Amino acid sequence: MNYLQSAYDILLKLVFPNSCLCCQKISEEGILCEDCFNRLEPTAKKNCLQDVHFPQFIDAAYAVWWFNDILQEVIHQMKYANRARIGIEMGKLAAASFGNNVCNSLDCITAIPLHKKKKRERGYNQAGWIAKGISKRTGVPLDLQVIKRHVYTVSQTTLDREERLQNMENAFVTSRPLNGLKIGIIDDVLTTGATMSACAKALKENGAVHITAITLATPKTKI
Numbered sequence: 001m002n003y004l005q006s007a008y009d010i011l012l013k014l015v016f017p018n019s020c021l022c023c024q025k026i027s028e029e030g031i032l033c034e035d036c037f038n039r040l041e042p043t044a045k046k047n048c049l050q051d052v053h054f055p056q057f058i059d060a061a062y063a064v065w066w067f068n069d070i071l072q073e074v075i076h077q078m079k080y081a082n083r084a085r086i087g088i089e090m091g092k093l094a095a096a097s098f099g100n101n102v103c104n105s106l107d108c109i110t111a112i113p114l115h116k117k118k119k120r121e122r123g124y125n126q127a128g129w130i131a132k133g134i135s136k137r138t139g140v141p142l143d144l145q146v147i148k149r150h151v152y153t154v155s156q157t158t159l160d161r162e163e164r165l166q167n168m169e170n171a172f173v174t175s176r177p178l179n180g181l182k183i184g185i186i187d188d189v190l191t192t193g194a195t196m197s198a199c200a201k202a203l204k205e206n207g208a209v210h211i212t213a214i215t216l217a218t219p220k221t222k223i
């Protein structure tokens with residue numbers, strides 16, 4: 001390691017001290033200490049598409065963990081400092097947890113896009129960081145440009161289930177032909193599947209043949 005590299009490492013440690021995201025305990029393990037990591041609750045890691053309210057255009061759906069207080073805190077922290085590192089690390093943990101069978105057959109992975117106005121307000125898309133981590137760990141190419149959101153949709157939280165779907169339908173456009181591609185779409189939490197389904201629809205209309213939804217978490221009780 002040369003001098004510049006070690007100086008860079010020292011700087012990184014100052015900016016990102018190794019403390020656990022959830023309990024702030026000094027952690028050598030990474031963004032979560034062992035105790036908090038062990039409080040993550042893995043799902044059965046089976047295809048959970050039958051539990052998704054809007055499965056149209058999606059061929060398989062996977063969530064790594066049940067949404068609990070630890071996941072809530074992690075996702076909350078992604079909105080603040082070090083968000084890129086948190087997103088990428090969670091993506092790597094997710095990919096490690098899945099093993100190879102979920103991502104092996106994919107040609108590329110992408111993330112649920114934000115509308116550029118919303119992205120400008122927020123400054124980032126956390127799903128993109130998670131996707132980057134999954135790509136780094138699995139070697140499946142990342143393509144965040146493959147799909148864009150072209151309608152500025154109102155906040156989903158104020159809408160009921162049917163309104164959410166209507167709001168989302170046709171909100172996405174693809175940038176190029178995707179003939180024969182198998183694509184993984186990444187998001188932080190899988191709830192009704194409405195956004196995922198609308199995204200999958202746009203990809204399939206442009207030629208994608210297989211869509212896998214991959215998220216960090218899903219609620220135990222369906223919405």
Ligand SMILES: [Zn+2]
Pocket residue numbers: 020021022023024025032033034035036037
């Ligand atoms: Zn902890």
